[in-house]
Every structure is written in C-alpha cells, then in structure tokens.
Amino acid sequence: MSQLTCIAVDDEPLALGLVASFIDKTPFLKLVGRFSSAVEALEVVHQQEIDVIFLDIQMPDLTGIELARVIEASGTRGPRIIFTTAFNQYALDGFRVDALDYLLKPFNYEEFLRAASKAKAYVELVQKAAAGAVAEVKDEYLFLKVEYQLVRIAYEDILYMEGLKDYVKVHLKSDSKPILSLTSLKALEEKLPPSRFMRIHRSFIVNLDKIAAVTRNSIQIGATTIPVSDQYKEIFNQFLSKWM
Known part of the structure; x- marks a missing residue:
C-alpha cells in the first residue's frame, strides 16, 4: 500500500517536533502537516484526505477529544486518531471516540511504531474491504473494536x-x-x-x-x-x- 498521510497536532513545540520526527523516520507514514491548534487541524481534515492524526488532548480553544467528536459526528469515514497525552485519565474518552491507540507521554519510538503499525493494519483492512478484495470476509464476519484492536468475529x-x-x-x-x-x-x-x-x-x-x-x-x-x-x-x- 502507499504511505499513510498523517498530521501531528500538539500545542507544545517540543512534543510536536518529536512526533513529527517519528513520523518522518517511519517508512509507511507521510507527514503532510503539523499544527499547534486543533482548530487549524480541523480545517485541513475538511480539505484533504488524512489517514491518521497523532493528536494531543489538552489544548486551548478545542481539545483533542472535542476534535475527535467533531470528526466522528461528520458521519463519514474520517482519519483514525492516535492520542498523545501526558494524562492517563483520558483513556476512557479515547475509547468512546473510537481512537486507535493512546500514547502516554513520554513515549519512545518503539511505542510510537507499535501504534503506527496498528493504524497501518486498520487502514489496509478498510481499503481491502472497500475494494471488494475480501468480499467473502465482509459478508461472513463482523469487525469489532476490542480495546485498541480491530477484531474479526x-x-x-x-x-x-x-x-x-x-x-x-x-x-x-x-x-x-x-x-x-x-x-x-x-x-x-x-x-x-x-x-x-x-x-x-x-x-x-x-x-x-x-x-x-x-x-x-x-x-x-x-x-x-x-x-x-x-x-x-x-x-x-x-x-x-x-x-x-
């Protein structure tokens, strides 16, 4: 498959730079934007197709959770979200907005890559189903979000x-x-x-x-x-x- 288009959103410059550098060194990811504001990121999501957002939660104006809810309410298949935050109390909120993963700061590249690989597997599965390449699977199986994995039942x-x-x-x-x-x-x-x-x-x-x-x-x-x-x-x- 081609690279996953990604954006990074964080109001802390150092954290934003770290996530952007991790995306740049991951072969199957392509960074197409980095933003210190969720409002700015939302404009880009509306303008172009984004596969994955690496998203901080605590930000002024619009929090990461609020941004995820806006995307979810659009009714279309929006980008998948991987939260990056220093606060573990938001994990349940992350589940509720169907986030793919939840990276707790400070995280290293190995942890980042594990989350990014989940996004890659998810997008590949959706693309195959949409193309009809796994029509027999789509007809006989349910894909269910269990914790931070997509499980086939x-x-x-x-x-x-x-x-x-x-x-x-x-x-x-x-x-x-x-x-x-x-x-x-x-x-x-x-x-x-x-x-x-x-x-x-x-x-x-x-x-x-x-x-x-x-x-x-x-x-x-x-x-x-x-x-x-x-x-x-x-x-x-x-x-x-x-x-x-």
Whole structure:
C-alpha cells in the first residue's frame, strides 16, 4: 500500500517536533502537516484526505477529544486518531471516540511504531474491504473494536449480543468468555445482516441461526433464556410465524 498521510497536532513545540520526527523516520507514514491548534487541524481534515492524526488532548480553544467528536459526528469515514497525552485519565474518552491507540507521554519510538503499525493494519483492512478484495470476509464476519484492536468475529460464532451501559458484550459459541467492546447495540444493529440477526429487546440482539426454542415472550439459545420486549414484539411475531 502507499504511505499513510498523517498530521501531528500538539500545542507544545517540543512534543510536536518529536512526533513529527517519528513520523518522518517511519517508512509507511507521510507527514503532510503539523499544527499547534486543533482548530487549524480541523480545517485541513475538511480539505484533504488524512489517514491518521497523532493528536494531543489538552489544548486551548478545542481539545483533542472535542476534535475527535467533531470528526466522528461528520458521519463519514474520517482519519483514525492516535492520542498523545501526558494524562492517563483520558483513556476512557479515547475509547468512546473510537481512537486507535493512546500514547502516554513520554513515549519512545518503539511505542510510537507499535501504534503506527496498528493504524497501518486498520487502514489496509478498510481499503481491502472497500475494494471488494475480501468480499467473502465482509459478508461472513463482523469487525469489532476490542480495546485498541480491530477484531474479526465470524457471524457463525456469535450466539447473541448483550448491551450494557457503555459496552456491548458479544457471547460466542467458541469461547465461554464474552468479548467486550465499547460500542452500542444500535451501531451493531446497523452493521449486521437482518436476515441473520434480530434485535428482540433493548438489551439483546440474537443470532437467528442459534435459536433452539421460542415462546411468545422469549427465545432460548443454549442454556440462556432471552426475553422479547414489547417494543420488538411485532417484528418478532413475524419471525415466529415461520416457526409455527
């Protein structure tokens, strides 16, 4: 693949210079801009295609978290973000804006390269899927953000998904320990094929192929009974009519 286009954003000149030098010495990265202001960086993001932003969090006018939220709210596939900060209390916020990684200052080149390699792997995966080179994977797998990794999960392996406050717990056939991802059931519902998955409760999406038994008010998957809420009764009854 060609180089990833990158910008570095930090209001501290020394920190900005260090990140820029790390980008310059990494063969698969191309530095196309360095900014001391998130507002200036946002203008560039709107004007040209950027693959990765190395982004400080605590900055005047617009913080790194706020910039990430603006990019996320645009509704298009924006640049991936790697946060660079001296404060570890922002890690959860980093998860919530779907950051690829979180580098805690001071970090060395080895740590930087590890984060940059994650970005490279992510962009390559997205490009292949967009080009149809892995159409069979796109049709049979879900790509889920787990911690700071993009994990491929086969539809066939999913039993059901359980929504928690800030997370979704994905229960698998192959592993008794569920996968935890900082996302929402609504976001997953939009990605999953409706012919294979159905939301039957505000807190549950089920794999239709894994249903072992049904009643008017619940379904059974393995040893787990999952209720059907009133909100989803109509669509569930349409499915249930095929069983009767």
